[in-house]
Amino acid sequence: MSIWRRNEAWIGLAAIDSLVFVLLGLLHPSFFSSFNIFVLLNTIALSTMIALGQMVVIAVGQMNLSLGSIGGLAAVIFAGAMQTIGLPPVLAVLLALCLGLVCGLINGFFTARIGISAFIVTLATFAAYKGINLGLTAAQPLYGIPASVKLAGSASVIGPVPWLLVPSLVITLLVWFVLARLPLGRQILAVGGNRQASELAGVSPNRIVILTHALSGVIAAAAGIMAVARLQVGQPTIGDDWLIPSFTAPIIGGAVLSGGRVGVAGTVCGVILVSLITQALVVFRVDPYYVQFALGCMILCAVGANRLRMGRRLGAG
Amino acid sequence: MNKSALSPLDEPRMSEEMGRVGLTRARLAARLASPEFSIFALAAAAFGLFALLTQGFDSPFNLFSLARSAAVNILIGLAMMSVIVSGGLDLSVGAIGVCASMASGAAMQLLGWPVAPAVIVALLVGAALGFLNGQIIARSGLHSFVVTLGTMSLFFGGMIILTRGQPFDSLPDAFSDPMRWRIGRWLSPMLPLTFVVAAALAYLYRLTDLGRGMLAVGANSQAALLSGISVRRMITLSHALAGLLAALAATLLAMRNGAAITSMAGDLGQDWLLPGFLAPILGGTALEGGRVAVWGTVFAALLVTIINSGLLLLHVGDFWVQFFLGVLLLSAVLIDHLRKHLLAKRRPSA
Secondary structure, X not given: OHHHHHHHHHHHHHHHHHHHHHHHHHHOHHHHOHHHHHHHHHHHHHHHHHHHHHHHHHHOOOXXXXXXXXXXXXXXXXHHHHHHHOOOHXXXXXXXXXXXXXXXXXXXXXXXXXXXXXXXXXXXXXXXXXXXXXXXXXXXXXXXXXHHHHHHHHOEEEOOEEOOHHHHHHHHHHHHHHHHHOHHHHHHHHHHHOHHHHHHOOOOHHHHHHHHHHHHHHHHHHHHHHHHHHHOOEXXXXXXXXXXXXXXXXXXXXXXXXXXXXOHHHHHHHHHHHHHHHHHHHHOOOOOOHHHHHHHHHHHHHHHHXXXXXXXXXXXX | OHHHHOOHHHHHHHHHHHHHHHHHHHHHHHHHHOHHHHHHHHHHHHHHHHHHHOOOOOOXXXXXXXXXXXXXXXXXXXXXXXXXXXXXXXXXXXXXXXXXXXXXXXXXXXOOOOHHHHHHHHHHHHHHHHHHHHHHHHHHOOOHHHHHHHHHHHHHHHHHHHHXXXXXXXXXXXXXXXXXXXXXXXXXXXXXXXXXXXXXXXXXXXXXXXXXXXXXXXXXXHHHHHOOOOHHHXXXXXXXXXXXXHHHHHHHHHHHHOOEOOOOOXXXXXXXXXXXXXXXXXXXXXXXXXXXXXXXXXXXXXHHXXXXXXXXXXXXXXXXXXXXXXXXXXXXXXXXXXXXXXHHHHXXXX
């Protein structure tokens, strides 16, 4: 019973996801087409990274407004390293990931060691990282992407399963493993749930906060790299529109912004729901403008629902 | 000069006077040590520096454009400040601003309304959207961050659906004329206008029950509730005030552009977040709420505008300016933090 309750949120969401998927397919048969599913999975692969990058910081009760800026900076460094220095893609990926790590460490350092609120730190680095990105590229896209990277972003492993889903799945499983199976994950959730109590229990909250910001930076960089592969261009604008989606999916998945309650499965289900709805608007030729409106509605409905559920649980407990 | 007026009878009064002089001196010292003054001094120093370093920084042309940009930045900062005061924040200020300005654009271009009622429409739309934010936050008890994150997308998306992303660019000349007015050689009347707004806010927070109530809610909402202040009302009104000020800022921006454009505050109004938070935080408004520095916000917005314009004239490149503003925000908070740390260290020994 208790296990069922703990998983209630994401199982319910998974059911809603399947229902929406089947419903959309019945209403519009081409929704089940191989091409449409390929596009859908590609979107989900990238959106999952964006959502997880935010989710790990939400887990400790903080936020990372600079997520998109880190992704964008990693994207142009990744593309730039291949175009200008001719770095092999694998090394360029490593370079971009390291950059994401450094960006995340900077966020974490100012938040944990200096003690400035994560909101202000990441608002400042949001501008600073974006500024570096634009300063380096002069807002010009980088077109010198090797064919192998372009292929990785557009080819499918088998049938409608895109290659991009592979790194996305690996990172998702890793994050799940860390959060659910490793002591580190328990410590992250403990710091988010009750910082004071976790400190008394021997956890170093500062270390955990820095680690989560670093993790968030690396995941954001991975998302930036995947975005380059998908767009086939090193666009400096990558990451500009990640802020809202990065919060939407974890919140739909039942994450509480005050920390301590996040779930990888819930977040992935949230990503799937958002992607399905976004894709549906495209397939049904609804104005793409409705997407933002829908996202806003979804955030408000989801926080309202989380609130009610929490209230009920507290009332019952 | 007045010595002759002092008769021996006035001796006791004289000592009283001297006491008062001492008091004002202490007060003056306190004023000089206040964050408001230091940010003002910093703005003046930055102005002097750029005037020396670059050509044309203090030309009437540049001063005129500086004054106009400063007016917009000050209002954006004041809008964010008025929610921070009550312990919240408003990510949707930019979205509200654009919505309000598009509403006035529609009123003028589609309905043929004169300028004055159209501007009133903008202000009402801004206040109404802010009011909506405040109501959702106050009634649900959710944090303003997540609520305004949602409404930011909701408002902006709704506006784009209604306008189909099209600008209103054939507005009457009377709308953009005020932006061309000059007092003397370079002073745009928009800057004094924002000072009037700031003075009104300073009055609100210092001398009215409403303003004191907002501050009390920001400092400790539980205590405010227990002392009979309606927390819901204060939160709702502070968000409505932010919406109103955001609408005013957007109206000035639209006047300057001569058009109401959906992208005037960037995607989802995100571009207003940095100036919005920079000004109050640099100016000494506590992010936790309960402490306000209206003039600090004004001078900080002025400082940011000066740095922005100066860096552009130094040919640092448009794109690095954003980097500098981010670093500025971080260092401002860092310095403030160190100051508090040092003060806390010194206190026990004293």
